Amino acid sequence: SQQGEEDPQALSIQEGENATMNCSYKTSINNLQWYRQNSGRGLVHLILIRSNEREKHSGRLRVTLDTSKKSSSLLITASRAADTASYFCATVRDSNYQLIWGAGTKLIIKP
Amino acid sequence: EAGVVQSPRYKIIEKKQPVAFWCNPISGHNTLYWYLQNLGQGPELLIRYENEEAVDDSQLPKDRFSAERLKGVDSTLKIQPAELGDSAVYLCASSSTLSRGGNTEAFFGQGTRLTVV
Numbered sequence: 001s002q003q004g005e006e007d008p009q010a011l012s013i014q015e016g017e018n019a020t021m022n023c024s025y026k027t028s029i030n031n032l033q034w035y036r037q038n039s040g041r042g043l044v045h046l047i048l049i050r051s052n053e054r055e056k057h058s059g060r061l062r063v064t065l066d067t068s069k070k071s072s073s074l075l076i077t078a079s080r081a082a083d084t085a086s087y088f089c090a091t092v093r094d095s096n097y098q099l100i101w102g103a104g105t106k107l108i109i110k111p
Numbered sequence: 112e113a114g115v116v117q118s119p120r121y122k123i124i125e126k127k128q129p130v131a132f133w134c135n136p137i138s139g140h141n142t143l144y145w146y147l148q149n150l151g152q153g154p155e156l157l158i159r160y161e162n163e164e165a166v167d168d169s170q171l172p173k174d175r176f177s178a179e180r181l182k183g184v185d186s187t188l189k190i191q192p193a194e195l196g197d198s199a200v201y202l203c204a205s206s207s208t209l210s211r212g213g214n215t216e217a218f219f220g221q222g223t224r225l226t227v228v
């Protein structure tokens with residue numbers, strides 16, 4: 001049972017441009033996490049944002065959280081070819097701390 | 112510090128045969144997850160352990176899948192008998208509990224790619 005839904009499903013941009021991915025969810029959450037997965041590899045944690053936070057930065061990553069709209073966005077600035085990967089959001093439910101995943105956004109950075 | 116270790120990395124078996132996957136989580140992480148991931152999709156939870164207790168196994172097909180986490184550390188996931196539709200990547204992850212509830216980020220192993228022929 002997947003709660004998160006990312007959009008777009010796929011995104012292709014030129015190197016140097018910014019990439020924005022969105023995630024929507026359905027239930028009350030404790031925190032929301034973004035992960036990256038390179039082809040054929042495991043998932044790597046990028047950033048965690050708690051339900052009482054609205055924005056968080058980590059290097060070229062910026063994450064926002066709007067609990068009233070039950071949505072989050074991940075912005076990657078000045079994209080690089082190495083950013084090509086699938087990006088997933090995962091929410092930790094407030095009720096049972098269950099970690100629920102979306103289907104991901106496949107990001108392609110064209111050199 | 113070693114990350115989450117899974118073995119084997121790849122497994123090819125004939126349908127109706129049994130198969131087992133092993134996971135060693137990060138030391139000190141009390142939460143352990145087993146996920147199934149199909150190509151182009153997000154992880155789907157099979158089972159979550161808090162220490163040695165399975166706290167969420169609602170998505171585990173219990174007629175053929177079983178899991179155990181002895182002593183709250185290593186875990187094994189077994190399929191018996193395997194079906195063609197079980198072909199997927201099986202991911203193990205671990206995390207620790209936040210002081211205010213919820214979990215920290217999950218650390219994933221490289222996964223086991225299972226092919227059932």
